[in-house]
Amino acid sequence: MGSFQSLPDDHQYRTLSQKTGFSLKQIGILHSRFKQLSQNEETLRRDDFKTIQDLESNPIRSQIIEAFFDRRNFKKDGVGSVEEIGFEEFLTVMSYFRAPTHHITVEQREEMRRTKLRFLFNMHDTDNDGTITLEEYRHVVEELLSRSGAVGRETAKGIADAAMLEVANISGPDEFYEGITFEQFLKILKGVEIETSMHIRFLNMDTTALCK
Template sequence: MGSSSSMPEEVQELADKTGFTLEQIEHLHRRFKQISGDQPTIRNLRQGPCGLADEINFEDFLTIMSYFRPIEMNMDEEQLDHFRNEKLKFLFHMYDSDNDGKITLQEYRKVVEELLSRNPHLDESARSIADGAMMEAASICVGQMEPDQVYEGITFEHFLKMWQGIDIDTKMHVRFLNMDTMAHCH
């Protein structure tokens, strides 16, 4: 994480930027070193032109992980809305691989196929699962989108409407960040 003389200041900056505690940052740094094989970066192992970076450093890793941290009990409603909105923006951008502000059926299929490709029993079904999920998304947006618009892609505003009433905090939450349960993870 840098030279030892600048580490406390550097760690404090990361804490301010990501919302993690100093203890959580230290734990995540140990995990990063394990994943990277004690190297300063982790290679992006996605094949093809996908992926925004060939390598990510610890700060990038920490920033990504910050989207999965649990909500803080002392957040007011405005802070909660902002926090949830940031999680949903991150999730939206995972699907919107060409960064055009829309999730197309092809982009959605690709993500679902990548997620299911490791399971040989679901590999054949991945396309139909993605198609069904996209049609369900379209049905949620009925009245807000014309049928032709669904095929052009779902915008972030439509994506937000799809997630209304769903507890994003429990869907995008990493429990290992709770320092009390970390002893069970080793």
């Protein structure tokens, strides 16, 4: 595990900045939060996240916690999960919640969108078989739409149901009932703004504001 429990030096900060897109100042803030959560230990475990009050009411609490321990999210082509993470892994997972900068290119925005959606897909593909179930998919759509503030919960449910029919049209009846692949996931969510709406507040910091 990559661990920077002692205060990272400038070289370590700059390496992490290049990897995650966070500024040196933002990395310093997140390092302080990491130390607070871990109680100055070198690694974080699942139980450390379960003490966060802001996370308790989140309907996908367990998926969010598990995402921090999923090797697929460390950008190292890993599989499976780990029992504890160091600061580098923590920072890497946090980077999925960064909002785009004002000077981002169209290509960079599209890549960021795809990366965020892959992260979101992985959260619900818990058995790592390349598909998510229909009920998991409906839940993802409802959460994205209702939390973005664009529509109410009932409207979000209606849109999710309509999206399910679109999945069936794209994949065909037989594939539809086997689950949804990542490519289908991308097609169905093409109209959902994800770049700025996908952020978290459970670390007592608004990552949308943090990453401006």
